[in-house]
Amino acid sequence: MTTQDIVQKLWNLCDVLRDDGINYSDYVTELVLLLFIKMEYENAESGLLQKHRLPDYARWPQLRDKSGLNLLHHYRETLFKLSTSNDRLISAIYADAQSSIKEPRHLEQLVKSLDGIDWFSARQDGLGDLYEGLLEKNASETKSGAGQYFTPRPLIDTIVQVLKPQPGETVQDPAAGTAGFLIAADRYIKDHTDELYDLDEKQRQFQRNQAFLGMELVAGTRRLALMNCLLHGIEGDDEGVVHVGNTLGNAGSSLPKSHIILSNPPFGTARGGGGPTRDDLTFTTGNKQLAFLQHIVRHLRDGGRAAVVLPDNVLFEAGVGADIRHDLMDKCRLHTVLRLPTGIFYAQGVKTNVLFFQKVSQAATGSTQEVWVYDMRANAPKFGKRTPLTHAHFADFMAAYGEDANGLSVRQDQGEQGRFRRFSREWIASEKGDSLDIAWLKDDSAEDAADLPEPAVLAREAMEELNGALEELEAILAELGEAAEVAP
Structure with a gap:
């Protein structure tokens, strides 16, 4: 069997x-x-x-x-x-x-x-x-709604393999879910250290008890994460590897700085008082992914590396979204954006990306000089049960990314007909207004109406854009000393 x-x-x-x-x-x-x-x-x-x-x-x-x-x-x-x-x-x-x-x-x-x-x-x-x-089976069968995605294992493994976690480094996931990223990082290290036997006893204890840390808001999901980690031989501290708490609240501000941060934050816009309550984030926003992105930058050690899964709207949202992206490219060297195929998560139509970056310092400016974009989305297969996403689908991306974990390998711009291209920081600022929603390939599959996102997905994306615009208007009114009137 x-x-x-x-x-x-x-x-x-x-x-x-x-x-x-x-x-x-x-x-x-x-x-x-x-x-x-x-x-x-x-x-x-x-x-x-x-x-x-x-x-x-x-x-x-x-x-x-x-x-x-x-x-x-x-x-x-x-x-x-x-x-x-x-x-x-x-x-x-x-x-x-x-x-x-x-x-x-x-x-x-x-x-x-x-x-x-x-x-x-x-x-x-x-x-x-x-x-x-079994957890993955549950995710695929229950068709969970937005914000409850199970990150596909091939994607997790690809991210971990290109970032190359090393023994002695700390790895954090501020939206841990069932701890898939943490377990994959542990597996990578064990595969390269003969199941930790190449390390001395002090190093082995560090890997079991101190190397990995996550935070999860939902107690039931955290239970699954703790079980999952323990069965993989990762015990963490007295409270386990994954702590229960709100990363966008006070609990998140107490998380330590880490060498590596890997995460797929929950999608959506906080409403009804459920927005970030932290006072240490530079920019105020109700968009949870933009808030998580700020946390990741803040809690990454200088020289540390990160990969975060984000929906398209985070790449192009104006106003505070543009400010946060500008801040990211100042404090970090954003070196790679991976445009993921549509529909690889269990809610069809969701368009996502992975941002790979290295922290320079919290006070740095102009850290990003160029951004490489790999388009895995245009003319991609329609993934689902009949065509499952596999590790093989990421082989070309991994080859293009190169061996250096921080994206410093010699790379080749494949031109307008290729999937991997280089864009200068100046071009992104002048031509895109700091939008990272960069595409150049003609996507024939997008012309098929059957492949268009579900109406609910389109409506949610429109709602998030409108909420972002509303926040900007309220901020302007606040600066002018006016209170925003709520329509009856």
Whole structure:
């Protein structure tokens, strides 16, 4: 059995949960509470974890050897005890954890099914990879709305491979989700250090406990991230690798500066008082991505490198958007923009990009002299279930990017017919007004009406542009001492 086969088997167990009246959106959370106990036991017994993190009463044989009401009562009691454990990481993972399973026979069926799966092939790739596959399956099946995207694994791996994280460097994701970027960075380092055995014990401890840090606003998602990290052998501090909190609030301002920041911030515009509340950001905006971009620049160490996934509107938004991009190109050397294909996220029609940059200093000016743009979007395949995005689709980009993590390799401008071109900072300022929405290839696929974004996507983009314009007008009125009147 392949890992993909096992993921499908696990997903099929959701039918059991459906029979118990559990909502579709709660399948994975319910399943992983149980699955983590199984995986932690397997990993500790096989030596992949240094020790058992779960106490005796919460180990898999305690569930496997019980049945009926005894099993259900023991499981519910186990979840409660784990949520109040003295082990802060375990208590964080199981904080407020409750099972909605009502029928003892359904729980017994789940336990037997999990126990009967051949885990041997999963162990070859790592049980953490199997677990992550289940999270990806959930993202693809549930068709989450804007702001809840699962970053495709080939994209994450490509970003990590070109930025080349090294042992001893700190890696941060201020919008961690299920910790995909952090785990990929850890995997890259392990692949280049013989699973950390090339390092001394002090260095290994740093990689396990201090190298990676994330922040996640949603407690349930943070639970998945903590499980995911622990199953990959990343423990973090007493609160785990991923802390719960709002990066755009006071919690975010306390995050340390890092050597590398990788992130795919949530899409959308904050409304109803949900905007950034930090007072250390230079520019005030309700656009969450623009606020996250400011955080990343501020919390990147001098000389540090970053890659951030951003929607098109961040590249062309006028007013404060242009100010933030100008500030980015002053403080950092923005060296590469990757225009991603439309539809690789689970909400069709969303157009995204990856910005790669190196921090010079918080006080620097004129750091960006040129920007290289790789257009992977024009005339790209229509990605989806029939044509999945794979690592092979990024091969040409990786070759064009070059071996230097900071984009300092000798690069070749492929001209108007090619996908990779160089644009001077002066041209971006004079011809584009600091817009980074730069395209030159004729996109034949865009002429097909079937490939146009969904009306809801177009409406959301228009709304975000209007909100940006409204913010600018309110700022102007504020400067003039006028209060913006709200129409009845």
